Amino acid sequence: MPRGAPPDLPQAACPAGCEAYYERSQGGATATWCELPDGRKHGPYIEWWSRGQMRMRGQYQFGGRTGTWLSFSSRGIRTREIEFWEGDIHGKAAFWYDNGQPWKAGSYRRNLEHGEWAWYHPEGGKWLTGRYESGKKHGVWRQYAKSGRILGESSFDHGTGRDVVFYDNGLVQAQADYIDGKKHGQAICWHDNGKKAFVQGWESGHPAGRWITWDELGNVIKVEEYTGHKVGHTEDTKLGDQTQVFRRRVSLTKTGLLDVSTSKLYNPDEATEILADEAR
Secondary structure (H helix, E strand, O other): OOOOOOOOOOOOOOOOOOEEEEEEOOOOOEEEEEEOOOOOEOEEEEEEOOOOOEEEEEEEEOOEEEEEEEEEOOOOOEEEEEEEEOOEEEEEEEEEOOOOOEEEEEEEEOOEEOEEEEEEOOOOOEEEEEEEEOOEEEEEEEEEOOOOOEEEEEEEEOOEEEEEEEOOOOOEEEEEEEEOOEEOEEEEEEOOOOOEEEEEEEEOOEEOEEEEEEOOOOOEEEEEEEEOOEEEEEEEOOOOHHHHHHHHHHHHHHHOOHHHHOOOOOOOOHHHHHHHHHOO
16 A cells, blocks of 8 residues: 555555655645656556545556556546557547547557547547647548538648638638648638638747737727737737637637647647646
8 A cells, every 4th residue: 555545545455666656736735656676667557536536546666657558538528548559549439529429539659640640520420630740740631511512622731732621601711831841921810701800920920920819890900910920019909808809719829820729629739738747
C-alpha cells in the first residue's frame, strides 16, 4: 500500500523492485503508480475522480507510457483510448463526446498524426475525413453534412493546400492556406449570413499584418496589427454586450483558424496536449 494512502484504496500490484506511490490533487482526484529505485515510473498507473470513479488507467515501462491508456468522464463514459509505445503516442487513438458518441478516431506515429482520420457529428455520422502523413494533411479531405451528404473537399500535398470548412447548408464558413503544414497568407471566416466575420494574415504559422473582425451586421469591432508575430496596435469598437460575446468567440482563432471554427470537432493536437497536462 502506498504511504499515506487510504486503507480502502484499490491498486494494482507493482512489479518486483518497484515501490507504490499515492497522490491526491487539490481537486480531490487520487492516483497510484509504481516507481523504480531511480524514480522512473514502471508498472500500472490508476487515477480516480474525487468520488471514486475511474478516471484513467494505463501502464508505464521504464519511465514511458506503453500500451493502451483509457480515460473516463466523471459519469463513467469512456472519453479517450490511446496507444503508446516507448513514451510516445504511437498507434490507434479514439475520442468520444460526453454523450458517448464517437468524436474522432485515427492513428499516430511517434506523436504525429499518421494515416486515416475521421471526425463525427455529436449526434452521429461522419463530419470530416482525411489522411495525415507524418503530422501533415495529405490527399483529399471531405466534410459531410449531418445527412451524410458531402459538403465539400480540400486537397493537400504533404501539408500544403487550402483548408475549407463549410456550413451545413453548403456555404463556406472559413478558409485558410497552408504551406508545409503552417498557415500562410490570408485566412477568412464568414458568418452564416454571408458577411465576413474576420480576416487574418499569417506568415509561416505566425500572425502577420492586419487582422479585422466584424459582427454579423458588418460593423468592424476589432482591428489588430501584428509585427514580428506580436500585436503592435489594437483598436476596439464598443457595440454592447453582444459584441463582447462575439469577440470572445473569435479571439480563440489566434490559435488557428479551422481548428477553432469547429473547435469541438477538429483539434488534432488535443491528444498530446491533454496527456501532457495529465502526465505526472
